[in-house]
Amino acid sequence: MAKTSRLVVLQDLRLESRIIAIKKHKRVLLKISGEGFCSENPSVIDIPKCDLIAKEISDARDTGVEIAVVVGGGNIIRGSELSQSGVERTRADQLGMIATNINAIILQESLKKLKVPTKVLSAIEIQGIVEPYTIHRCRNFLEEGFVVVLAGGTGSPYFTTDTAAALRAIEIGADILLKGTKVDGVYSDDPVTNPEAKKYSRLEYMEVLSNNLNVMDATAISLSMENELPIVVFNLRRKNNIKKAIKGSKIGTYIGNIK
Numbered sequence: 001m002a003k004t005s006r007l008v009v010l011q012d013l014r015l016e017s018r019i020i021a022i023k024k025h026k027r028v029l030l031k032i033s034g035e036g037f038c039s040e041n042p043s044v045i046d047i048p049k050c051d052l053i054a055k056e057i058s059d060a061r062d063t064g065v066e067i068a069v070v071v072g073g074g075n076i077i078r079g080s081e082l083s084q085s086g087v088e089r090t091r092a093d094q095l096g097m098i099a100t101n102i103n104a105i106i107l108q109e110s111l112k113k114l115k116v117p118t119k120v121l122s123a124i125e126i127q128g129i130v131e132p133y134t135i136h137r138c139r140n141f142l143e144e145g146f147v148v149v150l151a152g153g154t155g156s157p158y159f160t161t162d163t164a165a166a167l168r169a170i171e172i173g174a175d176i177l178l179k180g181t182k183v184d185g186v187y188s189d190d191p192v193t194n195p196e197a198k199k200y201s202r203l204e205y206m207e208v209l210s211n212n213l214n215v216m217d218a219t220a221i222s223l224s225m226e227n228e229l230p231i232v233v234f235n236l237r238r239k240n241n242i243k244k245a246i247k248g249s250k251i252g253t254y255i256g257n258i259k
Contacts, residue, residue, distance in 0.1 A: 034074030073099030123155030180236025
């Protein structure tokens with residue numbers, strides 16, 4: 001066997017051992033962007049789509065894993081884009097944080113239809129509507145069997161919900177960060193506009209950063225790298241993909257330390 005072939009086999013075996021470890025994970029954090037809450041048409045929130053996501057989360061929860069979900073709000077407001085229209089950036093980002101709470105509550109209602117116990121915790125205070133986020137409160141609810149939906153981003157402007165997802169995953173001791181998208185992994189370019197774009201099955205953190213792959217912002221990737229938090233990027237819109245990602249099936253793109 002050639003040296004290069006042996007190296008590829010060894011890398012695959014090491015990845016396989018990593019995947020086996022993922023199957024034993026007890027707690028995961030799922031990131032759903034705002035676009036996950038709407039269809040391809042201009043609708044802000046598509047309730048049937050939210051119901052489908054809730055069903056996928058419910059099925060994944062049945063495997064015995066604890067699930068926290070960080071939601072984006074870009075389907076309603078993107079703070080960075082709103083600021084370009086003349087709204088002061090801090091205020092624009094605050095409006096974006098409010099938008100994430102709307103998505104979180106809608107997802108909670110969809111989960112309630114399935115009788116899944118759910119709590120919404122927010123990094124920004126909205127008294128009488130959602131509970132404030134604390135690490136201790138979130139951990140306790142997860143241990144009690146609740147799906148915990150986390151809204152409000154980090155609670156501070158200038159940080160994306162991707163960074164919030166990485167931060168919350170580390171804070172609550174999640175074993176892996178699952179990022180649900182509308183494509184089936186990380187590509188070298190936009191696969192919608194470039195049919196020649198290459199899909200990666202696995203990447204190291206520095207490869208994502210050095211190649212500007214833009215699957216998550218640099219702060220989120222750097223934070224994950226510093227804390228050795230593995231990431232799986234996968235297509236949220238395919239049936240059973242959340243469950244498959246939790247079980248460690250070979251879907252999407254794995255980002256982490258590949259030794």
